Amino acid sequence: MIKYLKFLFVGIIFGIVLVKSEAVSWYRIYEMFKFESFHMYGIIGTAVITGIILLLISKKFKNINGGLMTVPKKEKGFTRYIVGGTIFGLGWALSGACPGPMYILIGTGAFSVVIVILGALFGTYVYGIVKDKLPH
């Protein structure tokens, strides 16, 4: 159990940051896709810049298990990323919730988001069924 505590802690911080940054708000997502605010671009932009720097530095260090600090490599491809990405974008803009915020929003008392989660589970399940028939 103790080894899971650190993940619980990371999750708590994640939930706090996404609420305090307003990234869990449907309105902020709408505003972003309307290009009417810099807010979300600022969050994602500074996250990526900080991430690039942290990952460059991390090459000199080992992880908690003494192994290399590595990021899993995404498979090469085009179709699955552009098509899958577009489908996700449609759902993200409509529901205003990506897969992190949809859980975090439960904590803020927005229990109706559970419907979105059920929809997402169903979407994931259908992908699992038709996966081998889709171009990747």
Next chain:
Amino acid sequence: MQSILDPWPWYISGPLIATIMFVLIYFGKTFGMSSNLRTLCSIAGAGKKVKFFDFDWKTQRWNLTVVAGAIIGGFLAHFYLSTTTDIDLNPDTIKTLSTLGFENAGKSLLPAELYSWDALLSVKGLAILIIGGFLVGFGTRYAGGCTSGHAITGLSSLQLPSLIAVVGFFIGGLIMIHLLFPLIFG
């Protein structure tokens, strides 16, 4: 203390999100939220019928623990670390939303027009949330990641597939907001 209770600016929030990704990589894991949907399908027994879900979900318990923490974090931030939940939206955004039938934009995290129990009891309202969720679930698994896995982790590690996926996120988002919203809510 007041600066904690106020909404956090983007230049604080962005680096903090990157730090969360970094800490998970330091723990020998990775930052990816949509994987949990696959794990939950597997726990529900989907692996018996569909091979994609036939894996040892117990190896993903750490990520479900992150989810549990995220729910707690959302609770703490919303009820104990915020004096206001008003969102400082662009007045133009508020005006456009009003023409689409969304009132009180920015006075809550989610619009009552979509997320109130009243909205859920209408066929259209329920369909919007289910379809929205479905597209998120299907799309993220097809693309192999969401905002955390592609936009944050993938771009930070300079991976081309993630850049393509993020371009896709925006194609989808722009189509929805600019072309479909006027049809759905107009």
